[in-house]
Amino acid sequence: MELRVLQYFLAVAREQNISSAAESLHLSQPTLSTQLKALEQELGKQLLIRNAKGSRKVLLTEEGMLLRKRAEEILELxxxxxREISLSDEVIEGDIYIGTGESDMIRIFARAAxxxxxxxxxxxYHILSGNAEFVRENLDKGLVDFGVIYGPVDANMYSSIKIPIRDTWGVLMRKDSPLAEKQVIRPEDLRDKPLIVSSQKNDVWPMSNWFREDVTKLNIVATYNLVFNASLLVEEGVGYAVCFDKLINVSGDSRLCFRPLSPKAQAEATIIWKRYQVLSKPVQKYIDALLECCELRETRP
Structure with missing residues (x-):
């Protein structure tokens, strides 16, 4: 499978039309069609549905959608x-990719930068945000240099830096909500409330133990990847968002407020990268800066 042909395939997937894709690639339509058919024969799968619904539109089969995703990852790598190899020994420049969820500990990365x-x-610097599954997947595929995770780290696979900032769990709610009168939120306060939670699998959601009951029994009305989206649901009265503190502005004329949990629940994050990967010069320098920032943070009063 040639990279050139993958680029051809992605052009067709993008244009949804072989003629338009051929024009953008400066190829003749027969040449492009021949390359695509050869790719399908090589893989032994149909990738494209030609003349879909009687039009000239080209759609992707299930296998075609999978190839599109993998082709984009391959070409990005x-x-x-x-870019990394072409840089001279004297010049340190390039890109650093960081995969992380939303958290105040991003300040550590900002200080290092x-x-x-x-x-x-x-x-x-490029920050890609998503849940833990998203971060691990992109790190293992080599699409990010660093990942930020919560929980134990497999030392056989990853090198790591413990982040000296802990995120505090709590509930984001409207200021006119009944629970807003409380200073802290306890498990029994939420058991009958509509909840908006991060889109983790139930068996790995870090708040499962705090609730002290089967998460599937909770009234979860929505899930989120980005807290800002969850905050809009909260504003519109959809439910209460279980999230980290300091991510949404609740000061001034905001309609929202945040209440911490009791018993107190905090999350400890770790920066990880592949133990045996060859690091680019920018990444090596950035690791040094991260270590300095973490040490400085730990010595602050």
Whole structure:
């Protein structure tokens, strides 16, 4: 399977039309069609539904959708690798990719980036946000350099830095909600309430133990990947969002407020990267900056 043909395939998937894709690639339509048929023969699967619903529109089969996802990942890795290798020994520049959920501990990454900014102005930072499953998947595929996870770390697979900031769990709610009168929220306060929770699998959701009962018995009306989206649901009265503190502004004229949990629930995060991967020069420098920032944070009063 050639990279060139994968690029052809992605162009067709994007344009949903072979003629338009051929034009964008500066190829003739017969040439492009021949390449696509050869790719299908090589894989032994139909990838495209041609003349879908009697139109000239081209749709992807289930196998075609899978190939599109993998092809995008492959080509992105190729671009990252070419850029890293092409840089000279004297120049330190490039891109750093970070996979993480939403958390106030992103400040650690910001401090490290600020430390490096004057000395290495040509390093650029890219933060990809998602839940734990998203972070691990992108890290293991090599699409991010670092991942931030909560819970135990497999030391055989990953090197790690413990983040000296703990996230505090609580409930985001409207200021006119009945629970807003409380200073802290207890498990029994939420058992009959409509809840909005992070979209983790039930068996790995970190708040399962705090509730002290089967999570499937809770009234979960919605899930979220990004807390901002959850906050909009809360504002509209859909339910109460279980989330970390300091992610949504609840000061001033905000209609929302945040109440911590009791018993207190905190989450400890770890920065991880593949133990045996070859790190680019920007990533190596950034690890040093992260270590310095974490040490400084730990010594602050």
């Amino acid at each position: 190729v671009r990252m690798t070419e 600020k430390r490096m900014q004057e000395r290495y102005p040509d390093i650029h």
